Every structure is written in C-alpha cells, then in structure tokens.
Amino acid sequence: MKAMSRSIQSTVPAAEASGARSFARTTRLLMAPAVIFLLIWMLVPLLMTIYYSFQQYNLMMPMYNGFAGVGNYAILLSDPTFWKALANTLIIVLASLVVTVCLGLALALLFNRTFVGRGVARTLAVAPFFVMPVVTGLIWKNMLFHPVYGLFAWIARQFGLEPTDWLAHYPMLSVIIMITWEWTPFALLVLLTGLQSLPEDQLEAAKLDGANAWQEFKHIVVPHLGQVLYVVVMLESIFFLTSFAEIYTTTSGGPGTATTNLPYYIFQTVFQQYDIGIASSAAIGAVVLANVFAIMLIRYIAGNLNAGAAR
Numbered sequence: 001m002k003a004m005s006r007s008i009q010s011t012v013p014a015a016e017a018s019g020a021r022s023f024a025r026t027t028r029l030l031m032a033p034a035v036i037f038l039l040i041w042m043l044v045p046l047l048m049t050i051y052y053s054f055q056q057y058n059l060m061m062p063m064y065n066g067f068a069g070v071g072n073y074a075i076l077l078s079d080p081t082f083w084k085a086l087a088n089t090l091i092i093v094l095a096s097l098v099v100t101v102c103l104g105l106a107l108a109l110l111f112n113r114t115f116v117g118r119g120v121a122r123t124l125a126v127a128p129f130f131v132m133p134v135v136t137g138l139i140w141k142n143m144l145f146h147p148v149y150g151l152f153a154w155i156a157r158q159f160g161l162e163p164t165d166w167l168a169h170y171p172m173l174s175v176i177i178m179i180t181w182e183w184t185p186f187a188l189l190v191l192l193t194g195l196q197s198l199p200e201d202q203l204e205a206a207k208l209d210g211a212n213a214w215q216e217f218k219h220i221v222v223p224h225l226g227q228v229l230y231v232v233v234m235l236e237s238i239f240f241l242t243s244f245a246e247i248y249t250t251t252s253g254g255p256g257t258a259t260t261n262l263p264y265y266i267f268q269t270v271f272q273q274y275d276i277g278i279a280s281s282a283a284i285g286a287v288v289l290a291n292v293f294a295i296m297l298i299r300y301i302a303g304n305l306n307a308g309a310a311r
Contacts, residue, residue, distance in 0.1 A: 046287070052280035059274035072281040082282065084257045085265035089289070092176060092261055093240040099180040100236060101229065104187025109221075111188070112195045129185035137249030140178045141167065145250075171251045171258045178246045183239070187232050194228035195221070234297045241290050262286045 056068040076082050111122050131139070144151050145166040153163030166174045198221065206216050222229075244263040247253060253260035253268065260268070262282065269279035 049280045049283050049287075052276050053284050055277050055280075057276040059276065068277055072277045076278055076281050076285065081257055081260065082265060082285075085260045085262050086285075086289075088172070088257075088259060089241060089261040091172065092179065092243060093237055093293075095176045096179045096183065096240050097233060097236055099176070100184045100187045101232060103180070103184050104191050104232070105225075105229075107184070107188045108191035108195050109217075111192055125188060126185045128181055129183070129189070131182065133182065133243075133245035134249050136178055136182050137246045140174070140181075140246075141250045145174060167251055168255060171255060175243075175247060175251065175259050178250070179240065179243055182246075183236055186236065190228055190232050191225060194225045198224050230297070230300075234294065237293050237297065238290060241286070241293065262289070 053072055054068060054070070055065065056071065057065050107125055111118060111125070128136070142149070147153050147163045147165040147168075150163075152166065156163045164170075202220055203216060206220055211219070242263055243261060244267065247259050247261065247264050248267070251259045253264045263286070266279050266282045266286065269275050269282060273279075
C-alpha cells in the first residue's frame, strides 16, 4: 500500500507538469499566427526603409538610381531644414507634454470631486479625444483661428481689438494648442482612473494629522499617480513625435519652416521632391529619435520604481 501511495504521489506532479507543458504548447501555437503577422507588419516596412536609405532613388531621375552608401545621411545631416524640423519636433513634444499632463491632472482632480452635472462635464471634456486629427485641424483653422470668420476674431472685435491671424503670426503656438486640445482628454482619462483607485483612508488620515490640500497633493496624490504619470508621458511622447495631420491641414509646415516637424519633412521629401532615399534616411532618424525617447523614459521609470520599492 505504501509503495502504491508513493507511486500515485509521484505520478500526480508528473501529470500536472505534462498538462502545463501541453497548455503552454497550445498557447504558443494559437499565438503564433498573430505574432508572425505583427513581425511581418513591422519588420518588412522597416527593412525596406533601411534598404532605401542606402540607395540613390529619386522617382524623377530613375536613370541615376543605385547604391549611395551613407550619402543620403550625409545630405540629410547637412540640410538645415532637417535640423529645423528636428528642433520643431522637440518643441512640439516637450511643450505639448507639459501642457497636457498639467491640464489633464488639474481636470482629473476637478472631476474626481462630486458636483452637479459632473457626468455631462466629463463627457464634454473627453469629447475632443474622439475627433480625428484632420478634423481637429480643420475645426481650429476655419472655426476658431480664422482672422475673419473665426471665434477668436469675433471675440477680439467685441472688445474693439484687431483680430489676429494666429496661423500666420503664431504658427508654432497654434499647432501646440491644437495638439494639446486633442490629447488633454487622454491624460484626463488615465489620471482620473488612477485617482479613483486612491484609498480614501489615506486622505482621511492625512487630514486628521493636520495636512492641508497642498500637502495631501504633494505627499499622497502625486506619489500614488507616479506610475500613471509615467505611462501618460511615454504614450503621449510617441504620439507627439508622429504629429502630422494637424500641421498638414493648417500651416503646411509654414510659414517657411516654422512648423515643419520630422513627419512633415519626410512627407515633403517624398511627395514634393520624390526623393525616396533621403526620405528613408529621415524616417530612420525619426525611428532612432523615438527609440531614444522610449529608452530614456523606460530607464527613468524603472529607476523610480526601483527606488520606490527600496523605500
């Protein structure tokens, strides 16, 4: 009997391990088509872009096509428009991040409170996030920024002021306003979700200890939202690096190159100069910039998480 019992006890873990291996194998087989599709979807365009970045390939001059080596990158790095586009991209990303995170956090703190009409106010605050970027550009260009028919021009005339052509005189500020109007609801949604998971007993204990509103925000709310803020910053940084539709529908990168960012610079190189080689090298530069941003943010996040765990 003892031998039979030992045999049964040794058989059960073996059967469980075999079942776990079978389940893992089945899971990998089911996931394989999606993983292969995503790899092809991402790797094929990237590899083609890398290939063309080393080719002299202009659609208007097919007779001069051939291997260019690092010539496209040399031309790109010597182009002042490229450096201007890079600077504009960084300005758009950093300014939009600061405004969307600060404004989103302020709105999240507001909507986390109970007041009459909170549901309607939340819906109106979140609505811009569901507007397509092209529509966002057209709304701001024709309904708000227009120097004759726009809402801002009408308000200025009511106060006896001269209407301002925002897209001509303040093009970069106009682009940042449009992008932040569109993406502040995203920060609001994520931060509001984080606030709703904040334990009420912590705030009550802080109030009993005599903490004021600023001390509660600094020592309880912000540390609780730390990981949420990092997620918002990372995701918005990636999307801001690829901003295109708002610029295309409003300023077209102008006046001059005042609002030309990397995506619009690539668009101009492809569809106006028809230079696939230089456009591909600029696209690789944009990929490198996005990865630098992601690596810096991930390391910063990991460092803060490790520090928090150590405390």
